[in-house]
Amino acid sequence: MIKRKKTDERRKQIAAAAGALFAERGVRDTTVRDIGDRVGLLSGSLYHHFKTKTDIVHGIMGGYGEDLVARYERAALPGGTSIEKLRRLFHACFEANLEHPDEEAILIRELDNLFREPEFSYVHETLSKIEEIFVNVIEEGIRRREIRANIDPRFVYRMMMDVMGTVPRWYDPRTHHEAEIVDHWIETFFQGIGAPIDV
Amino acid sequence: MIKRKKTDERRKQIAAAAGALFAERGVRDTTVRDIGDRVGLLSGSLYHHFKTKTDIVHGIMGGYGEDLVARYERAALPGGTSIEKLRRLFHACFEANLEHPDEEAILIRELDNLFREPEFSYVHETLSKIEEIFVNVIEEGIRRREIRANIDPRFVYRMMMDVMGTVPRWYDPRTHHEAEIVDHWIETFFQGIGAPIDV
DNA sequence: GTCTATATTGAGATAGAC
């Protein structure tokens, strides 16, 4: 058992190094030699810890979906207006990006590439669950008259996710302040960019 | 000269077939054999028309930047409020997506991949020009008090482009009506999704 | 658990016949 733990350490180390490379250049453009170099192993030695290169990707993304869904579910829990709920959903997205930047970057990068493979269908299932959480909150907001009725909830969901999907590309905690950005964002989404009618 | 024209026909045919594949699966995951199959040639024969595979990508994207910038410049020409200008910019984006769906899809797909190569720096230069067009319109709108002053123009530009960048992924002219979507979008951007204060 | 060495495959590209 103690031995097993040590093995897992190595696995995690490899997965972390590979994750950084996958996020940066994509899975296809990262070779097993690149990964080996990062952890100080010959590429062949990686195969003692993972069956295939794709297996490393599963090792990285495998458990992350549940973590993500849990975050969004928690954010959508009863409490406050629909607008406050959406704000919490935005925050949840940012926190996920801050705490798991590689996973988030890989998620976006590979959606239309590697994750089209049937063996990665669980990724799309996760995204569907998250979409339902968002749509439910938006629809509830419309019923409560806190959100305009003449919008398409799935359309707004897509707008939000499209924007959030690019967060890993430009978000840098050293130059941006999370709270500021989320507020800016929420304001833009809720008030729009148009000037108030009664100036 | 007549001969030259025929050669160009073949080039265009190859570029078109390759473009569809690049847009669908990405450049990296499209082989020269795939391209050859599409046009009924052996892969080796492609090299009579293009020096390299990457050269086909240049053939596709090479002239498109100027077309794009011209579209956006036309949309930003004086006339109407800043809001009307932005609406025209949105339309320009949609039209580009309708008329050149492959080029637009490739543009987005390869931005963080192939187009990082120095030989594709012209792609980023094109995007910078487009960003300036947007930012100028937004800043003008703020000066004219048609757009809220407490927003960051580059931030709003990024929001818009992020959303537009995903258009090729889901836009289908058979199920969506362009005008409707643009209106929906513009309204969401300008009015926000929040309910009017005075219901 | 890691290394040496190598098998295997797939992709881009080329030479020369037709």
Place this chain on the structure above:
DNA sequence: GTCTATCTCAATATAGAC
């Protein structure tokens, strides 16, 4: 201008010694 045939190289993966 296209085909046949092939080269070359890079990448995943494996076998067996240490």
